Amino acid sequence: TAGVGALYPALAPGSSGLTKASFALVDHIRSVDKRRIRRMFGQVSPAELAIIDQGLELFLGLSGTQ
Numbered sequence: 830t831a832g833v834g835a836l837y838p839a840l841a842p843g844s845s846g847l848t849k850a851s852f853a854l855v856d857h858i859r860s861v862d863k864r865r866i867r868r869m870f871g872q873v874s875p876a877e878l879a880i881i882d883q884g885l886e887l888f889l890g891l892s893g894t895q
Contacts (some may be wrong), residue, residue, distance in 0.1 A: 835887050838880040846871035853877075855884035
């Protein structure tokens with residue numbers, strides 16, 4: 830997936846623990862100390878994580894460098 834859609838992969842509600850459709854904001858990368866994390870909202874599937882990884886590679890300009 831290329832383009833703007835790749836920067837906002839959709840995350841489905843349900844078994845992930847999310848209560849509504851959501852998006853991973855690949856262009857909003859932040860580092861956060863894990864002590865600041867108070868609760869988990871959900872968990873991405875391996876397939877969703879692969880799509881997020883592709884978006885990160887695109888955003889960071891790492892596509893095709895492996």
